[in-house]
Amino acid sequence: MSIQSPPISRTPRHDDLPRPLLLVGMMASGKSTLASFLADHYRVPIIDTDHGIQQTFGIPITQIFRDHGEAAFRAEETKHLIRALRGPPAIISAGGGAFLSDAVRKAAKAHAFSLWLEVSAQTVQARTTRSKKRPLLNTGDRKQMIKQLTQARDPIYGLADITINANRRPAQVRKSTVRAIDDWIKQYHQAPHYREEPR
Secondary structure, eight states, X not given: OXXXXXXXXXXXXXXXXXXXXXXXXXXXXXXXXXXXXXXXXXXXXXXXXXXXXXXXXXXXXXXXXXHHOHHHHHHHHHHHHHHHHTSSSOEEEOOTTGGGOHHHHHHHHHHOEEXXXXXXXXXXXXXXXXXXXXXXXXXXXXXXXXXXXXXXXXXHHTTSSEEEEOSSOHHHHHHHHHHHHHHHHHHHHHSTTOOOOOO
16 A cells, blocks of 8 residues: 555535646656645645655665566556545655556546646756666666667646746745645536545
């Protein structure tokens, strides 16, 4: 089961998240950091699927890739994500490849909403220069791999409900993200089809 922060007791507000929010995007786009901020801002738990997957296997993600392969990791990741997406409102921080799954995208569309932290290949390169914890970057030419991943994944990330330019400073990203989410919440509640759906 994915590791998550404890439920937060609170009085409902008009700007509460009506659904889980899935953060998607390339590695080093700032998903984990932003997830912590958004959880505090909207007073909901964080669900970090990478932590949950590591707990399931009992080893770090780099070792999961090495010992079991990427396919085994992705299969477990999809299980954790679909469970979280069908749950109560929360901020869900997922790995860079999570949104590539058709099943994850369908679950997000049906039960949650998604936000893409868009970053350039140059930004990813700069932010991961010294990182040894990125399995997909530990083979071959790192710069070329980042370029290939960005080109392949960006069109799929672009299917998310909200897109935020994450090449900027964290404070700017946070401000833009909150504004975009608040606008989405208003539109969601004003939609003719809106209703509280059982889970």
